[in-house]
Amino acid sequence: MTKCARSSTEKSGSGNVSTIDGLEWRLERRFNQSSLFSDSQHIELPEMFKPGQVTVLQLSDIEENEQQVIVGTLLRRVNKARIATVRQQTRPEGDENHLPYPVFVLLEESHRYAPAGTDVVSTGILKQILSEGRKFGVGIGLITQRPGKLNQDVLSQCMTQFIMRIVNPIDQQTIASSVEGAGRRLLDELPALTKGQVIVSGVAINTPVLCQVRSRLTKHGGETIDAPAEWEKYFSKQSRASRERENATLVRPKPKDTYEIDGWDL
Numbered sequence: 001m002t003k004c005a006r007s008s009t010e011k012s013g014s015g016n017v018s019t020i021d022g023l024e025w026r027l028e029r030r031f032n033q034s035s036l037f038s039d040s041q042h043i044e045l046p047e048m049f050k051p052g053q054v055t056v057l058q059l060s061d062i063e064e065n066e067q068q069v070i071v072g073t074l075l076r077r078v079n080k081a082r083i084a085t086v087r088q089q090t091r092p093e094g095d096e097n098h099l100p101y102p103v104f105v106l107l108e109e110s111h112r113y114a115p116a117g118t119d120v121v122s123t124g125i126l127k128q129i130l131s132e133g134r135k136f137g138v139g140i141g142l143i144t145q146r147p148g149k150l151n152q153d154v155l156s157q158c159m160t161q162f163i164m165r166i167v168n169p170i171d172q173q174t175i176a177s178s179v180e181g182a183g184r185r186l187l188d189e190l191p192a193l194t195k196g197q198v199i200v201s202g203v204a205i206n207t208p209v210l211c212q213v214r215s216r217l218t219k220h221g222g223e224t225i226d227a228p229a230e231w232e233k234y235f236s237k238q239s240r241a242s243r244e245r246e247n248a249t250l251v252r253p254k255p256k257d258t259y260e261i262d263g264w265d266l
Contacts, residue, residue, distance in 0.1 A: 072122035102137030160202030
């Protein structure tokens, strides 16, 4: 398609050749020079989305723009598959777009995929699913510690909110302007919430309530590193002795039946 566009543009004498070259460079850099995208390997949707199965995609080790491409692509595929399934446009056997069950997606650090003040490749599909996805059994949960960085249209379409401790005035104002039922009294309580306390409000409940979340049963992988304890461990006698042994010069012992003459071992 790009080659045809280039050919027709060159014939017409238009000045869009540099624009086409720029688009080709961006596509080449995004897909052909990335180890994340493949034209031969493919994961079908039913493998990732099964009843009773939780699929976790760890995207923190790649660039943010690639995270947005992956999330936007998967959400479009899921939304398209659910629409086609509900409308009976898929085959039950051998059709990867056949998803005969609702799907729920949780997005951690969701402000990366729908940032405030700008649109990225994943913003549009998030807005579409949040406004229309419920009709086709596609649900999305957005998780962020900075609601002020989240697109206001996206945030306002979240029908139920779980709000934990928020101190930043900008984030508080974002909650007040985007969340229905977030009155002055609720906002005044946000900075005073303790660990594990959450305010639940929205269409899932008649009136905002304060809840206590139990401790998790699984191992927590996001603990803050105790820097003073790590420094104390590094400078302990045992650690220093271990480093001295590792950095010590290795001296080869002399055989017992040798002797030295003018600096030479004989």
